[in-house]
Amino acid sequence: MSIFKGKILLAEDDIKQATLLAETLLERGYDTTTYDNGLEAFSCFQRNADNIDLCLFDVRMQGLDGLTLTSRIRIQNERVPILLISALTSENDVCKGLMCGANDYVRKPLNLLEIELRIELWLRRTKKLIADTRDVIELADWKLDAKQMALIPPGKARPISLSDRKFVLMEYLARRQNKFISRSELLLSIWGVDDYFAGRSMDVFISHLRKYFKNQRKVNLNYDPTEGYMLKVKT
Numbered sequence: 001m002s003i004f005k006g007k008i009l010l011a012e013d014d015i016k017q018a019t020l021l022a023e024t025l026l027e028r029g030y031d032t033t034t035y036d037n038g039l040e041a042f043s044c045f046q047r048n049a050d051n052i053d054l055c056l057f058d059v060r061m062q063g064l065d066g067l068t069l070t071s072r073i074r075i076q077n078e079r080v081p082i083l084l085i086s087a088l089t090s091e092n093d094v095c096k097g098l099m100c101g102a103n104d105y106v107r108k109p110l111n112l113l114e115i116e117l118r119i120e121l122w123l124r125r126t127k128k129l130i131a132d133t134r135d136v137i138e139l140a141d142w143k144l145d146a147k148q149m150a151l152i153p154p155g156k157a158r159p160i161s162l163s164d165r166k167f168v169l170m171e172y173l174a175r176r177q178n179k180f181i182s183r184s185e186l187l188l189s190i191w192g193v194d195d196y197f198a199g200r201s202m203d204v205f206i207s208h209l210r211k212y213f214k215n216q217r218k219v220n221l222n223y224d225p226t227e228g229y230m231l232k233v234k235t
Helices: 015-027 038-051 066-076 091-099 112-131 164-174 183-191 196-212
Strands: 006-011 030-035 054-058 082-086 104-107 136-139 142-145 150-152 219-224 228-233
Touching (some): 006 015, 006 038, 015 112, 038 054, 038 066, 054 112, 066 082, 066 091, 082 091, 082 112, 091 104, 091 196, 104 196, 112 164, 142 164, 164 183, 164 228, 183 196, 183 228, 196 219
Parallel strands (some): 082 104
Antiparallel strands (some): 136 142, 142 150, 219 228
16 A cells, blocks of 8 residues: 555546546555536635645636636645646646646646656645745845745735745745856756746746845846846845
């Protein structure tokens, strides 16, 4: 019998695909709850949010599509990893998925080994974030708080909650503040691959982080086409 690795919420309206995924994940040690529509999956998440380790949603479903389902869950929970699966693989489709709050976007037809590896990657990252004892990184008058998984702006402004991937990216930049990091290094270190889709994914998250520091005097996220990215912090 496989060692229990975590609980997954799966929403997929293709019954054959859902059955194959659920059986494969069960063999690998994942307790998987499966629904064929987004409404029932959302209801399940509301009842069991604290017990769900990862979500795996098809984009096109009846009742509630995967994008809307992801957006609703993100309102309640910034931390749970959400992976979208879809036959829609254009640049625009991938960006839509990431902008609604998904951590990853996996193309159909599915490679079961790839799905398994991506799930393991995100669960490891989530556990690392929870266990990380390096709680706060100072960024001039800003702070990056690992326990809250949030950026703390100057003064009495409210903390800015970050999703798992956004936090990992922000932490990587923060620990190397005032140093250029190549685009390739960021992709390989955080996404595990340097390809077109990972690059578009990173561009979305970088644009989000840049907005947080817009018009800030002491902290800015800069980009140089030849050198890469730098989190510029003025003391």
